[in-house]
Amino acid sequence: MDDLDRELLDLLRKNAREPTASLARKLGLARSTVQERIARLERNGVIKGYTVALDPHAFEQRIRAIVMISTEPKQAERAVVELKRLEGLRSLVAVSGSYDLVATVESDTPALMDALLDRIGNIRGIARTVTSIVLSEKMQR
Numbered sequence: 001m002d003d004l005d006r007e008l009l010d011l012l013r014k015n016a017r018e019p020t021a022s023l024a025r026k027l028g029l030a031r032s033t034v035q036e037r038i039a040r041l042e043r044n045g046v047i048k049g050y051t052v053a054l055d056p057h058a059f060e061q062r063i064r065a066i067v068m069i070s071t072e073p074k075q076a077e078r079a080v081v082e083l084k085r086l087e088g089l090r091s092l093v094a095v096s097g098s099y100d101l102v103a104t105v106e107s108d109t110p111a112l113m114d115a116l117l118d119r120i121g122n123i124r125g126i127a128r129t130v131t132s133i134v135l136s137e138k139m140q141r
Helices: 003-014 020-027 031-043 076-084 110-121
Strands: 063-071 089-094 101-107 126-133
Touching: 003 020, 003 031, 020 031, 063 076, 063 110, 076 089, 076 101, 101 110, 110 126
Parallel strands: none
Antiparallel strands: 063 101, 063 126, 089 101
């Protein structure tokens, strides 16, 4: 992957639906060159897929939380498998430091959030969680 690929990926992150001709103009490349670069990035697994960027205000009624998770030694894989099965899980990342994983979860009501957090805490291999409810989103890219 070179600098042009990185620049192309930055443009696609901003608008994955931007026409190839427009991307080519911005990059100073031929449209066919941009198409081939995108196809190569997809073939090589750099581009895994495309998604919809939603307006966070459209879902203001939904409750979001960030959950810091510590796993028992050698149990992180088992916990990740179980966490991925949860309906309200939106993202899960491994981190360094005091915690092993950070999850973003969503629900429609406080009661559903409470139940979801209980399910997370009861997963075999999870030693401890600390949860923060998201009050507002200040910026997203």
